[in-house]
Amino acid sequence: xxxxxxxxxxxxxxxxxxxxxxxxxxxxxxxxxxxxxxxxxxxxxxxxxxxxxxxxxxxxxxxxxxxxxxxxxxxxxxxxxxxxxxxxxxxxxxxxxxxxxxxxxxxxxxxxxxxxxxxxxxxxxxxxxxxxxxxxxxxxxxxxxxxxxxxxxxxxxxxxxxxxxxxxxxxxxxxxxxxxxxxxxxxxxxxxxxxxxxxxxxxxxxxxxxxxxxxxxxxxxxxxxxxxxxxxxxxxxxxxxxxxxxxxxxxxxxxxxxxxxxxxxxxxxxxxxxxxxxxxxxxxxxxxxxxxxxxxxxxxxxxxxxxxxxxxxxxxxxxxxxxxxxxxxxxxxxxxxxxxxxxxxxxxxxxxxxxxxxxxxxxxxxxxxxxxxxxxxxxxxxxxxxxxxxxxxxxxxxxxxxxxxxxxxxxxxxxxxxxxxxxxxxxxxxxxxxxxxxxxxxxxxxxxxxxxxxxxxxxxxxxxxxxxxxxxxxxxxxxxxxxxxxxxxxxxxxxxxxxxxxxxxxxxxxxxxxxxxxxxxxxxxxxxxxxxxxxxxxxxxxxxxxxxxxxxxxxxxxxxxxxxxxxxxxxxx
Numbered sequence: 001x002x003x004x005x006x007x008x009x010x011x012x013x014x015x016x017x018x019x020x021x022x023x024x025x026x027x028x029x030x031x032x033x034x035x036x037x038x039x040x041x042x043x044x045x046x047x048x049x050x051x052x053x054x055x056x057x058x059x060x061x062x063x064x065x066x067x068x069x070x071x072x073x074x075x076x077x078x079x080x081x082x083x084x085x086x087x088x089x090x091x092x093x094x095x096x097x098x099x100x101x102x103x104x105x106x107x108x109x110x111x112x113x114x115x116x117x118x119x120x121x122x123x124x125x126x127x128x129x130x131x132x133x134x135x136x137x138x139x140x141x142x143x144x145x146x147x148x149x150x151x152x153x154x155x156x157x158x159x160x161x162x163x164x165x166x167x168x169x170x171x172x173x174x175x176x177x178x179x180x181x182x183x184x185x186x187x188x189x190x191x192x193x194x195x196x197x198x199x200x201x202x203x204x205x206x207x208x209x210x211x212x213x214x215x216x217x218x219x220x221x222x223x224x225x226x227x228x229x230x231x232x233x234x235x236x237x238x239x240x241x242x243x244x245x246x247x248x249x250x251x252x253x254x255x256x257x258x259x260x261x262x263x264x265x266x267x268x269x270x271x272x273x274x275x276x277x278x279x280x281x282x283x284x285x286x287x288x289x290x291x292x293x294x295x296x297x298x299x300x301x302x303x304x305x306x307x308x309x310x311x312x313x314x315x316x317x318x319x320x321x322x323x324x325x326x327x328x329x330x331x332x333x334x335x336x337x338x339x340x341x342x343x344x345x346x347x348x349x350x351x352x353x354x355x356x357x358x359x360x361x362x363x364x365x366x367x368x369x370x371x372x373x374x375x376x377x378x379x380x381x382x383x384x385x386x387x388x389x390x391x392x393x394x395x396x397x398x399x400x401x402x403x404x405x406x407x408x409x410x411x412x413x414x415x416x417x418x419x420x421x422x423x424x425x426x427x428x429x430x431x432x433x434x435x436x437x438x439x440x441x442x443x444x445x446x447x448x449x450x451x452x453x454x455x456x457x458x459x460x461x462x463x464x465x466x467x468x469x470x471x472x473x474x475x476x477x478x479x480x481x482x483x484x485x486x487x488x489x490x491x492x493x494x495x496x497x498x499x500x501x502x503x504x505x506x507x508x509x510x511x512x513x514x515x516x517x518x519x520x521x522x523x524x525x526x527x528x529x530x531x532x533x534x535x536x537x538x539x540x541x542x543x544x545x546x547x548x549x550x551x552x553x554x555x556x557x558x559x560x561x562x563x564x565x566x567x568x569x570x571x572x573x
Contacts, residue, residue: 004205029076030066325386332379406547469549490531494522515561
């Protein structure tokens with residue numbers, strides 16, 4: 001759901017004691033529509049996230065970690081100039097609008113105090129973050145708006161900042177019972193009751209309207225009572241941060257318990273609205289960021305993969321044709337043995353096939369422009385050509401299949417990449433293997449290589465997980481000791497996993513946890529239980545000339561494991 005006006009009111013009430021009086025220490029802009037403030041108040045360090053995205057607009061304290069771009073955007077630099085070191089004085093929500101105004105005391109170049117406002121507008125596609133000077137003019141905004149919308153609300157530097165115009169519908173919080181009943185009675189009775197309620201008043205979201213109608217048993221005569229109870233709870237500040245999940249995944253959130261869904265969703269009450277918004281959006285946005293950042297690389301890899309697939313189809317067809325060469329050789333030998341029967345200009349000759357039981361007659365087609373000897377020589381030449389082609393094509397098909405398998409493994413890594421540094425590792429690997437070409441004038445990659453992901457098992461054993469094929473190679477062939485335990489999902493692409501044993505035999509629980517981690521960082525993540533092979537590192541070797549990440553192993557055991565995200569988060573260090 002979108003952050004509606006009541007939810008924003010509850011959130012503002014929660015944030016007010018945390019933010020008012022706080023000092024802004026740092027400003028970051030991890031994404032185009034996200035701004036992150038590091039603030040300190042009463043000895044407590046906090047991070048305030050403002051998201052002005054169309055479908056994910058919110059303002060909340062967050063515990064999420066964000067990766068910042070190498071170069072901060074211009075809007076971020078402007079906010080740093082004006083807001084770093086400033087203090088937040090007041091947080092207000094004017095007229096039950098979907099916006100918050102943050103009054104800030106800052107200092108100019110001369111050291112004089114100036115009063116600024118940060119307008120956080122959370123209005124769907126029109127969401128914005130606007131910095132307003134003490135003269136009421138816009139200093140700058142996250143999303144400049146020159147055309148469309150209200151002429152009085154052009155969002156450009158130097159223009160007067162104005163609040164959104166009031167809606168024509170009456171605000172539900174300003175209405176008494178008589179006004180509510182009158183508005184409902186004159187509404188279009190051809191529409192569903194929740195639509196009539198939404199059309200009659202401002203301040204209510206579609207979700208809240210559906211919930212109120214459900215509580216009124218879909219009876220218009222009971223709806224005023226349901227509205228009275230709802231308005232009383234809102235005015236009293238009786239809010240419950242509620243997360244609705246389905247199959248363990250966040251599906252909806254609200255400021256109150258919802259009865260309209262019955263048992264379709266599980267409802268969970270959280271300690272705060274900030275925690276609620278983190279729980280609802282964190283995984284969704286991580287997945288979206290991952291897909292967006294990996295899109296360019298994925299396109300390049302898929303293009304290379306598709307090209308190899310097309311070549312493989314052609315090569316396999318040619319290879320299939322070479323398997324008929326023995327028939328050509330046989331006909332050449334039969335023609336040679338029956339040369340006395342053939343005259344120049346004959347288009348065919350019928351001979352006995354002494355290679356087959358019963359010596360059946362077989363017809364051999366001839367080229368009328370060639371002598372019998374030339375026809376036989378041409379057949380032997382074709383046979384030898386196909387024989388050579390088989391050797392060559394077999395090698396090409398094997399190499400193509402090897403490359404195809406490698407590129408599919410890279411696509412799997414891109415699906416699982418969590419940070420820009422993970423993508424940088426994969427990009428570097430693709431440059432080294434020649435699947436990406438270095439662009440002219442591109443700056444050299446000076447980013448430091450990441451180490452493998454690190455986990456600590458419940459028994460205290462270190463578990464290392466490769467982030468890319470190249471890192472898998474390094475982890476298995478250079479980092480791990482010969483007596484460490486190596487794990488990998490059976491028959492599907494995935495990361496190499498190492499249990500650092502240091503001379504000790506890991507207990508079954510550690511092997512089970514490492515197998516679950518291996519399943520999570522593999523193509524089998526969403527496929528239920530996955531077979532995971534494990535063996536000592538000394539039984540794992542890398543074939544000469546193989547692609548990055550490719551190894552062979554012996555003396556292994558197999559365990560069934562299920563990808564467990566909660567376990568991975570718990571054990572990750």
